[in-house]
Amino acid sequence: xxxxxxxxxxxxxxxxxxxxxxxxxxxxxxxxxxxxxxxxxxxxxxxxxxxxxxxxxxxxxxxxxxxxxxxxxxxxxxxxxxxxxxxxxxxxxxxxxxxxxxxxxxxxxxxxxxxxxxxxxxxxxxxxxxxxxxxxxxxxxxxxxxxxxxxxxxxxxxxxxxxxxxxxxxxxxxxxxxxxxxxxxxxxxxxxxxxxxxxxxxxxxxxxxxxxxxxxxxxxxxxxxxx
Amino acid sequence: xxxxxxxxxxxxxxxxxxxxxxxxxxxxxxxxxxxxxxxxxxxxxxxxxxxxxxxxxxxxxxxxxxxxxxxxxxxxxxxxxxxxxxxxxxxxxxxxxxxxxxxxxxxxxxxxxxxxxxxxxxxxxxxxxxxxxxxxxxxxxxxxxxxxxxxxxxxxxxxxxxxxxxxxxxxxxxxxxxxxxxxxxxxxxxxxxxxxxxxxxxxxxxxxxxxxxxxxxxxxxxxxxxxxxxxxxxxxxxxxxxxxxxxxxxxxxxxxxxxxxxxxxxxxxxxxx
Numbered sequence: 001x002x003x004x005x006x007x008x009x010x011x012x013x014x015x016x017x018x019x020x021x022x023x024x025x026x027x028x029x030x031x032x033x034x035x036x037x038x039x040x041x042x043x044x045x046x047x048x049x050x051x052x053x054x055x056x057x058x059x060x061x062x063x064x065x066x067x068x069x070x071x072x073x074x075x076x077x078x079x080x081x082x083x084x085x086x087x088x089x090x091x092x093x094x095x096x097x098x099x100x101x102x103x104x105x106x107x108x109x110x111x112x113x114x115x116x117x118x119x120x121x122x123x124x125x126x127x128x129x130x131x132x133x134x135x136x137x138x139x140x141x142x143x144x145x146x147x148x149x150x151x152x153x154x155x156x157x158x159x160x161x162x163x164x165x166x167x168x169x170x171x172x173x174x175x176x177x178x179x180x181x182x183x184x185x186x187x188x189x190x191x192x193x194x195x196x197x198x199x200x201x202x203x204x205x206x207x208x209x210x211x212x213x214x215x216x217x218x219x220x221x222x223x224x225x226x227x
Numbered sequence: 228x229x230x231x232x233x234x235x236x237x238x239x240x241x242x243x244x245x246x247x248x249x250x251x252x253x254x255x256x257x258x259x260x261x262x263x264x265x266x267x268x269x270x271x272x273x274x275x276x277x278x279x280x281x282x283x284x285x286x287x288x289x290x291x292x293x294x295x296x297x298x299x300x301x302x303x304x305x306x307x308x309x310x311x312x313x314x315x316x317x318x319x320x321x322x323x324x325x326x327x328x329x330x331x332x333x334x335x336x337x338x339x340x341x342x343x344x345x346x347x348x349x350x351x352x353x354x355x356x357x358x359x360x361x362x363x364x365x366x367x368x369x370x371x372x373x374x375x376x377x378x379x380x381x382x383x384x385x386x387x388x389x390x391x392x393x394x395x396x397x398x399x400x401x402x403x404x405x406x407x408x409x410x411x412x413x414x415x416x417x418x419x420x421x422x423x424x425x426x427x428x429x430x431x432x433x434x435x436x437x438x439x440x441x442x443x444x445x446x447x448x449x450x451x452x453x454x455x456x457x458x459x460x461x462x463x464x465x466x467x468x469x470x471x472x473x474x475x476x477x478x479x480x481x482x483x484x485x486x487x488x489x490x491x492x493x494x495x496x497x498x499x500x
Contacts (some may be wrong), residue, residue, distance in 0.1 A: 007260060025252070033241070040240040102479030186255075 008058040014154050020147030020180050024140055028187035031136040034129045035194040042201045045126060048081040049208050056086070056212075062219075066090050081122060081205075088118035089213065093220050108126050111220055115213045122209060126202045127172025130195060135156045143182020147181035250357070270495035290408055293485060297397050304390060311386075315379065322372075333361070365375060403477060404485050410473050421495055422456040431461045439482050443469035449490065457488045461493040 010021060055065065069079055069087050079087060092114035096107040155173020160171050232435050344354055432450035437443055448467045474486055 007263065028246050029252055032251055033244045033245075036247040037240045037244035040243065 002079055009172065009179055012172070013176045014151065015175060017147045017154075017180055019097070020143060020150070021183055024143055024147070024180070024183040024187050027136050027143070028183070029141050031187060031191045031194075033107045034133055035190060038129055038133075038194065038198050042126065042205070045081050045205050048083070049205060049212075052086070053208075053212070054101045056082075062090060063094075080125075082209055084122060085115050085209060085213050086216060089115040089216055089220070090103070097224075107224060108217065108221055112213075112217050113134040115201060115217065119206075119209055119213055123202075123206050126205060127199075130198055130202070133191045133195040133198070137188050137195055140187040140191070141181070141184045144181040144187075147180025148157075148177040151180060232398055290404055290485060293404060294401065296407075297401060299402050301394065301397070304393070308386065308390070312383075315383075334393060348434060353360060369372060402407065403481060407486065411468075411471055411491075414468040415464050415491060418467040419493070420460060421461050422454075423455050425460070425495050427495060429457055429493075429495060431458050433461055433465060433491045434488060435465055435491060436488050437469075437471065437474065437486055439475065439477075441469075441471040441474040452493070453472065457493075461491075465492075 009016070013021065028048055047200055066087060069083055074080060089111045093107060093111040096102045096110045102110075152174055155177065158173060340354055340357070344351060429452040430450070431448060431452040433446050434449045435443060435446040443465065446462055448462065450457050452461075474482060477486070
């Protein structure tokens, strides 16, 4: 073999190393799917927060806002993010308020509870797949290392059968083994970077949700006690 | 306001993501292949390092002596052959000289005879007889000469063959001694574990005595390295390597000449300091 290319090395690798490489390739592809998907979701959520805050604070009547949302739902468009929290709280508030027997504080409590539930659902949606990215980031270097160790082990076993140990005998095996580590790192680095970035994004988005629900409940509170 | 694209993206973002991820990986692999294809012409030219073989240096004085003796003997033979050839050439020269003289004498005699013939016609008959006699004699001499030359050639041929045979024998003997020495060297080397106090440039010479069976009779240090541990390690190496069973295959005269007593030089050369 006078010329070594990474592809040639991959195809000539031993089955165990090839298996490890396959796992790493799959992990890499899946993690990139997650990275892109999360990127789309989180950037959409951020934009959604801005949009809804803009609409909410534009002085629009709250029941008008609620009605708009209902229409959108009827058009088969899904309501997400902050608007879900708003809708859950407002719906509960209106329902409890219509019942004369319920006291003001109880109405507030019910609305807040509904918002909390909606908030935790939204948070769950945002944080989906992030643990997977974290796992890929921390585990795939080890998988790559396993492939490397197996490859080097094989090449040293081959070396033991050789009367004269030359560089040419060991080099292909070690190169092949190192490719596994390279692939592990290739899968891990983007996953770690994405995990860190996305968890910071999720924190900021959920923070803004939290702030919004507090502000909204203070508005509702004012409405109850103004009557 | 929500737009339709956002809506699609949030809940059905997976197809887009899958396409993106797979195409990203394809791109990476394609880039790798492209890079490889472009880089192919400049193949890394590996310069073979000169092999530095760190070995226990073991020059056997006896083997060297035998080699020297052999060389001397061959030289002497060569000289002898040359002097002999010289002599033969001189002999041939002398022979030729004699021949010439004889021819001249004949010429003279013939001249005289002719004169005499002219002078004495009566003697013609006898003269003719004499003439024929001389011719016969001459022929016989020529034949004799040829035979001698042939004999000489044969002798020379035989001599050359003998020399060749001797040389071949010497080579095989030398090879046998060499291989046996290398074997002993290797065995001792395998069994030699050098102490930590060993340094490059240390030198210990051991004289070992062996039996034709390859068994070790004794090993004595004839030249100490100055380090007791080093000397002992050398001694241990020899004891551990013995017996050298392969020496049994050597012809006894060869063994007696080369391996009855043997000096081994222990000198580490491959240490770092």
